[in-house]
Amino acid sequence: MLIARTVAELRHHLMAFTKPVFVPTMGNLHEGHLDLLRLAKPLGDVTVASIFVNRLQFLPHEDFASYPRTFDSDCQQLQAQACDVLFAPDETQLYPQPQTFKVHPDPALANILEGEFRPGFFTGVCTVVLKLFHCVFNGGAGVAVFGQKDYQQQLILKHMVQQLAMPIDIVTAATTRAPDGLALSSRNGYLSPPERAEAVQLSVALNTLAQSVRTAKLAGLFDVAAAELTAMEALRARGWTPDYLTLRHQSDLSPVTALSHAPMVVLGAAKLGKTRLIDNVEIQR
Numbered sequence: 001m002l003i004a005r006t007v008a009e010l011r012h013h014l015m016a017f018t019k020p021v022f023v024p025t026m027g028n029l030h031e032g033h034l035d036l037l038r039l040a041k042p043l044g045d046v047t048v049a050s051i052f053v054n055r056l057q058f059l060p061h062e063d064f065a066s067y068p069r070t071f072d073s074d075c076q077q078l079q080a081q082a083c084d085v086l087f088a089p090d091e092t093q094l095y096p097q098p099q100t101f102k103v104h105p106d107p108a109l110a111n112i113l114e115g116e117f118r119p120g121f122f123t124g125v126c127t128v129v130l131k132l133f134h135c136v137f138n139g140g141a142g143v144a145v146f147g148q149k150d151y152q153q154q155l156i157l158k159h160m161v162q163q164l165a166m167p168i169d170i171v172t173a174a175t176t177r178a179p180d181g182l183a184l185s186s187r188n189g190y191l192s193p194p195e196r197a198e199a200v201q202l203s204v205a206l207n208t209l210a211q212s213v214r215t216a217k218l219a220g221l222f223d224v225a226a227a228e229l230t231a232m233e234a235l236r237a238r239g240w241t242p243d244y245l246t247l248r249h250q251s252d253l254s255p256v257t258a259l260s261h262a263p264m265v266v267l268g269a270a271k272l273g274k275t276r277l278i279d280n281v282e283i284q285r
C-alpha cells in the first residue's frame, strides 16, 4: 500500500488509473470501515482510503483534540484489506491557509437533525469531502463509498455531487453492527463497559418505532408525533438524553405527518453519559 502524505504524491500515483474508488475516513478504523473498503474494492481500478481528522466538522466543545488517532493499526488493517493507496495528509497539506472558502449545503437538508444539534457540521463535512474528491479524482470520474449509519451525511453528499455536476457515484454501504445490534462507530470506544451493554438500546428504540410504523394501517390511524415521543421517553427512562428520534422521508428527510407508501427512515441521536450515538432504520411499506 502506498502512503501519500501530499496531494502531489497522491495525484502522481493515481495518474496511472482511470477509475479510483475512494473511502474517506477520520481513522480509528473498525470493521465498519473495512466493510466500506470491501464493498469499494471491485468498483474501481484502484482503491484509495483517506485518514484525516477534519477540524472543520467539530464544534468548539466537541472531541476534535481527543478524537482517537491510531495511525499504525489503521495502516495494518488497510493493508490486510489490500487497499492500494492511503492518503494521509496533515493539516498543513489540506488546509495550508485557513479554509475560508466553504461548501454550504442546502439549509433545508443541512440545518435539521444532526445539523440542528451540530450547527455547521455539514458545511465542515462537505468542504473537506469536496476537497478530498478534488485531490483523489482530480476532476475526473470515480466512486466514493460512505456508510448508511451517517444517513444525513450520505444524502447531503449525493446532493452535492449532483448539484455541482461532479461525475462521482456515491455508494451507500449498509451499517455494520456488533453481534448485539449496536452500530459500529469510532465513538463507541468512549463507552464504559456498562454503557457499552446499554448502547444497543438506541437501535432497539429505533427498531420498535420502525416496527410500529410497518404494522400501522395507512394515514390517520397512526399518530407519528406520539410514537416519536414514546420512543424518546423509553430511552429517557433508561437514563439516555435523546436529541431526536424521528420518522422522515428517505428522499429529503422531511417529517412524515401521515403514513403513505413513500420510503421512510427512522433516525435517532441520543447521549449515553458523555457519548453521543446516532443510528437509523429504513422502512419500505
Ligand code: PAF
Pocket: 024, 025, 026, 052, 054, 057, 125, 128, 129, 150, 153
Ligand atoms: O464520516 C466520516 O468519517 C467523516 O465525516 C468524513 C466523511 C470522513 C469527512 O471527514
